[in-house]
Amino acid sequence: MSWRTHVFKLYPPVAGSRGQQAEVHVHVCPEWTSGRCVTAAHFLWESGPWAQGMRVTRGTVCSVTSDCVSVRTSVPGGGPRAMEAPLQMEMVELVPNGKHLEGLLPVATPTASNQRVEGPGRSCVEGEGFLQKSPSKEPHFTDFEGKTSFGMSVFNLSNAIMGSGILGLAYAMANTGIILFLFLLTAVALLSSYSIHLLLKSSGIVGIRAYEQLGYRAFGTPGKLAAALAITLQNIGAMSSYLYIIKSELPLVIQTFLNLEEQTSGWYTNGNYLVILVSVIVILPLALMRQLGYLGYSSGFSLSCMVFFLIAVIYKKFHVPCPLPLHFANITGNFSLSEVIKEEGQLQMETDATAFCIPSYFTLNTQTAYTIPIMAFAFVCHPEVLPIYTELKDPSKRKMQHISNLSIAVMYVMYFLAALFGYLTFYDGVESELLHTYSKVDSFDVLILCVRVAVLTAVTLTVPIVLFPVRRAIQQMMFQDQEFSWLRHVLIALSLLTCINLLVIFAPNILGIFGVIGATSAPCLIFIFPAIFYFRIMPIEKEPARSTPKILALCFAALGLLLMTMSLSFIIIDWVSGTSQHGGSH
Secondary structure, rough: OOOOEEEEEEEEEOOOOOOOEEEEEEEEOOHHHHOOOOOOOEEEEEEEEEEEEEEEEEEEEEEEEEOOOOOOOOOOOOOOOOOOOOOOOEEEEEEEOEOOOOOEEEOOOOOOOOOOEEOOEEEOOOOOOOOOOOHHHHHHHHHHOHHHHHHHHHHHHHHHHHHHHHHHHHHHOOOHHHHHHHHHHHHHHHHHHHHHHHHHHHHHOOOOOOHHHHHHHHHHHHHHHHHHHHHHHHHHHHHHHHHHHHHHHHHHHHHHOOOOOOOOOOHHHHHHHHHHHHHHHHHHHOOOOOOOOOHHHHHHHHHHHHHHHHHHHHHHHHOOOOOOOOHHHHHHOOOOOOHHHHHOOHHHHHHHHHOOOOOOOOOOHHHHHHHHHHHHHOOOOOHHHHHHHHHOOOHHHHHHHHHHHHHHHHHHHHHHHHHHHHHHHHHHOOOOHHHHHHHHOOOOOHHHHHHHHHHHHHHHHHHHHHHHHHHHHHHHHHHHOOOOOOHHHHHHHHHHHHHHHHHHHHHHHHHHHHHHHHOHHHHHHHHHHHHHHHHHHHOOOOOOOHHHHHHHHHHHHHHHHHHHHHHHHHHHHHHHHHHOOOOOOO
8 A cells, every 4th residue: 555644643742832742744655755755744733724734855845735634733833843852653554545543553763863854944854764664674665555456446446436326327218318318428427537637636736645635635624524524425325325225125035035926014025124134233243343354355246246237137138028018007107007908998008018118319307307416426436536546556647547537438338238228128117226127027037036135245245334434534523533432433333324224214215315415425526526626736836727727627616516406406396396206115
């Protein structure tokens, strides 16, 4: 892992700090190991309304804006001073997204031979003095560089993109038509790639590899909190969609295993009871672990399950006749099969059935408003881009952009195929959760049963993984200066799972989850934040405020704000009018 952030607590305190404790944050990243800066130490201060950082390199003092995690010091007034030796220190290592690992890692005490580097008006010690020294060799920051290959990075980012959003794309195509859907999907994919370009450029300027810390670098604490809140909402939406899949699909699996022709009133086929049971017995114990451990491997399993799902959708397109008489009668909504026979005759029914199986190429209705939010929800991967960039072998912005473009292209093809073949199987009868629609055809289908079991296993194991960063973000925002507490650890997990279960139980369908999260946090993470972070972080001397790249960035942010406003407005109108008729609810 090439990005390391260490927090050194120094004793005795910095000279001139009036007896107060100070902290030194040392950042190690690929940009600083390429010959320009071998070592870098950030001296962080918060005095009055501003925070100032000093990056100390070999023989040079560079003044930069503070971009580190947890800027804390009680030094009153003034700037950095020279540090007095000897120093005693303890280190807290941070994970790539800038969040603290619970527990302290011991570090050897440095010697008193720390050299000072003079700068214009300031004096401070060189960062190399704080590094551990091996008796056999000198430390090299390249030892910490990423080891992940290009192909594995594409897999990791594709896995970050792929999620439950693929289950709602066929419904989106049914409410836009094939041509309009393809246009919108292409637009969202291209815009996602451009926003990653903005993130990588911003990251390269300040050497930050965490989404929240870009927000802190651009707008201080409000920017960090806004980014953390958007990521938290996005992850809560993802967990809600996963639990809704459990609520929707697990009763059908149990019904199939018990060979029940019709759904019974037993608790074991009630989705609300089952989602609570799975949350308590499986998800909660896994969520209470302090480390992810082997659960990290389930992310790769989830991607494999979605590929399996896509193969099954394509296969079923050629084995499900259109229309099934019972299926056609159930999904038209405006009339039943018996009414057609009585009122119009058999010929009229056959005519309507034939018309039902003709694909639409361009459609606009009240449900079209959900299309862009569903797509945005499906393409959100931006908080994971920078950590994957960190772990990349021989990293560069150009290489990471190629990885992003290839990953988005692969997901673009998978999304389009899943939506197309799902839509061409059920046409206007497709439900907001595609997998649930197959229960209308054959509840005992072995292939669909295998897909359901695989998807249920994947989403169940993924919920604890997604819960980890949400809990960590809450701890950072509300309990940043407090040590680890098992009671707080458990209570946060319980509170999150309780709220998400209530949301899933009372949500009428998964479309509402896709719509709200896709219309709020997703536009922020894809459109708005990368653009405004870039505008603030890019130095004026490199790109003036009226330069073309910055104007494009502002237009990009305005587009995201417009899409957010329009999508939310149409969704609220749809809710108020009560015109939506989604399937898949239990």
